Amino acid sequence: METGRKRDGAALIALDWGTSSLRGFLMDSAGTVLEQRANAHGIQNLPQPGLPGFEQAFAGLCGDWLAGNPGVPVVAGGMVGSAQGWAEAPYVACPADTGTLAGQAIAVDSAAGVRILIAPGVTYAPPDAPPDILRGEEIQIAGVLADRPDWAHQACMVLPGTHSKWVQIEDGRMTRFATYMTGELFAVLTKHSILGRLMPADADIEARADADARDAAFADGVRAAQASGPGDLSHQIFAARTLGITRRMAPELLKDFLSGLLIGHEMVSGLTRMGAALGSGRPLLLIGDGMLCRRYVQGLALLGIEPTARLENTAPKGLFQFAIAAGLIAPPAGKDTHV
Amino acid sequence: METGRKRDGAALIALDWGTSSLRGFLMDSAGTVLEQRANAHGIQNLPQPGLPGFEQAFAGLCGDWLAGNPGVPVVAGGMVGSAQGWAEAPYVACPADTGTLAGQAIAVDSAAGVRILIAPGVTYAPPDAPPDILRGEEIQIAGVLADRPDWAHQACMVLPGTHSKWVQIEDGRMTRFATYMTGELFAVLTKHSILGRLMPADADIEARADADARDAAFADGVRAAQASGPGDLSHQIFAARTLGITRRMAPELLKDFLSGLLIGHEMVSGLTRMGAALGSGRPLLLIGDGMLCRRYVQGLALLGIEPTARLENTAPKGLFQFAIAAGLIAPPAGKDTHV
The missing domain is CATH 3.30.420.300 (2-keto-3-deoxy-galactonokinase, substrate binding domain)
Known part of the structure; x- marks a missing residue:
């Protein structure tokens, strides 16, 4: 009982x-x-x-x-x-x-x-x-x-994750959205592709790489995405191997570089796709886990954008x-x- | 002995x-x-x-x-x-x-x-x-x-594979090239990501889907790639799930659609990158395995390009x-x- x-x-x-x-x-x-x-x-x-x-x-x-x-x-x-x-x-x-x-x-x-x-x-x-x-x-x-009728009126919401979502809100309704398989791509590439072979385990990355160097590697990836043209992703991710093999980037930084590339590509596309929702100071809201959202804040800053708010577990x-x-x-x- | x-x-x-x-x-x-x-x-x-x-x-x-x-x-x-x-x-x-x-x-x-x-x-x-x-x-x-001094003078070579290569030849020398992880992306996405869940085993695909329908699904993927903007890949591949879930595409065709998307993205980027090598009727040569090269011929045709030659095991x-x-x-x- x-x-x-x-x-x-x-x-x-x-x-x-x-x-x-x-x-x-x-x-x-x-x-x-x-x-x-x-x-x-x-x-x-x-x-x-x-x-x-x-x-x-x-x-x-x-x-x-x-x-x-x-x-x-x-x-x-x-x-x-x-x-x-x-x-x-x-x-x-x-x-x-x-x-x-x-x-x-x-x-x-x-x-x-x-x-x-x-x-x-x-x-x-x-x-x-x-x-x-x-x-x-x-x-x-x-x-x-x-609680936010102002956001309900008009906003773009970004929900980072395995399958990130970019959602346009108008008059309290979801009017359109796009999914990006960013988190899952990162997981399968680091676990199952040749790119993971040069990458140390997460614990070793924590021990060997300082936060500033990791942020810089992440930023390198975002900037490469920013400079990309249509179809470039499957070429650019190979750099997470060549930068390691040619010793231009320390192995413990390759994962952050790849993360920056993938998140950067998502942002370049998502900002274009949601462009109409983002004009004239309309709110851009980040919703989700703290550490991952921090990366999105960093990536958006490199693209000249500051989110209106970050929200966890709503x-x-x-x-x-x-x-x-x-x-x-x-x-x-x-x-x-x-x- | x-x-x-x-x-x-x-x-x-x-x-x-x-x-x-x-x-x-x-x-x-x-x-x-x-x-x-x-x-x-x-x-x-x-x-x-x-x-x-x-x-x-x-x-x-x-x-x-x-x-x-x-x-x-x-x-x-x-x-x-x-x-x-x-x-x-x-x-x-x-x-x-x-x-x-x-x-x-x-x-x-x-x-x-x-x-x-x-x-x-x-x-x-x-x-x-x-x-x-x-x-x-x-x-x-x-x-x-x-055996081909004419090709050695000026050409673009495409070697499809796990890591496809687009190579520019000038005056008998490789002058620049780009790698695309197309084949490996296809493998990890079909084997290890959520996209593979809706896809039948290859033998079932062979048994259930006719060649024309598979070619059409491949072409859908190439055309989506052709219409893509920077950063769109991780969004577009999610369609290999949504088209299945919403029953707009038969499960046995999703793999060909994904193949078309990935090969299409490679082509859109590769043709831009090697553009200088491809002007004024300069040779575009496909080198590699028969079946995969057939897909590249099909994809290039959708983009209005006919390769000068296809070559196996050189x-x-x-x-x-x-x-x-x-x-x-x-x-x-x-x-x-x-x-």
């Missing part, structure tokens, strides 16, 4: 359920996080395969919250709503706001009788190019926009907005929660 | 010794291949590690040739001359011709008392970008130019030219062998 864990004021259980991790937030009616937990039971790493795995991971993370706070609504976002998730919440088309997400959310009932409302991902289909997709970032974006606030839009909880008194 | 294998007229043993394979050619004084052999004892796959591995692989492939034709000179090119090879033959700088290669070759004496002359690789150090390197291709190029002829330039054998009577 699950031991209940009652929390006064608990109004929502929110799950940020990705590929490699599961994060849970117990929130009050003002959107304040009362408790949070995380484990490694992302959808690719469940305690057992298939539906029982989702049930078990959910009960394992939230069982005491559910038992102690019966009737509290549960929402979830991220890869849990993908075709490989608990239940598929198909992509909704741009333009999309939190209301669109709530309107096309998918409910799943757990074996224990608890209903979970899962947010859909978003797709953008330009007229002249293949469609693009995202899932999980729409929740983070909802969290950013909740998913809890976004899931709260999603629950309000779905009518599961009431908006906090005195706040305009429309995005 | 090695059994000798005498061949009348044997004048040279030539080794094309790469990373994953070792190829041997017994040639006469006119450069005709009398016998050829190959095995998997590339420098990354020797029968045992280190020097004894090189000795054993060499004796295993050529022992009977050496015993039957005592005194015949031996030359080698490819990764056998790299820092991980039998003996390092350092890179020579552009501009470089076969004479430059011979002048800076490195001799190694085998345990059996046979001397092997190893060709160096070539480096190109542009004033405004990192240096580039190649090793092995210089021998193939020497083979192409041997390494034996190139090693023969290298041996002549090194004074190990006499030029065939009545031929101008200078490149």
